[in-house]
Amino acid sequence: MDLWELDLNSRVHKSADGRARLRAYVEFAFTSELDPSDLALLSDARLRQRLNELWIDRLAPWFGESITTDPVELASIRAARLLADGAWFDRALGTVDFTESDRAAILAVALNLTERTAQT
Known part of the structure; x- marks a missing residue:
């Protein structure tokens, strides 16, 4: 976890x-070096x-838990986090x-979900 935070x-x-x-977490999940030892937190019940x-x-x-915005944009932010979680885990x-x-194309989709949307 220390290494993750440094990254x-x-x-x-x-x-x-x-x-x-x-956005940094999304990039980390898609681009950093990962291996099964990163899953240690799941290993001991x-x-x-x-x-x-x-x-x-x-x-x-x-x-992204501290981000406050309208419900639609918040759903996009949460979707970006879930994409990153899935990428990290897989x-x-x-x-x-x-x-x-x-990978770059999927990362671009996830990062796009973190962008501010125009309010109408």
Whole structure:
């Protein structure tokens, strides 16, 4: 988790808002080096509660939870987070093998979901 936070912090300025932090998490999930050891927090049922608390405490600022906006835009922000979570999980498991161009295209879709929408 320390390494994840270092990587995430290297992607944004210290004063970054929730949207910039979410974008950093999305990029991290799609581009950083991952392996099954990144899934350690899921491996021991006896530690699940404590590891879950640590996970939420340290990584929640990167998940877009602080972003307040209209319901449609909020749904897009949450969808971007879920895409990133899925990419992180599948890449750590080694269950996906996208070409670089496919991964870049999916990343672009996820990042697009984090953009502000015009209010009408």
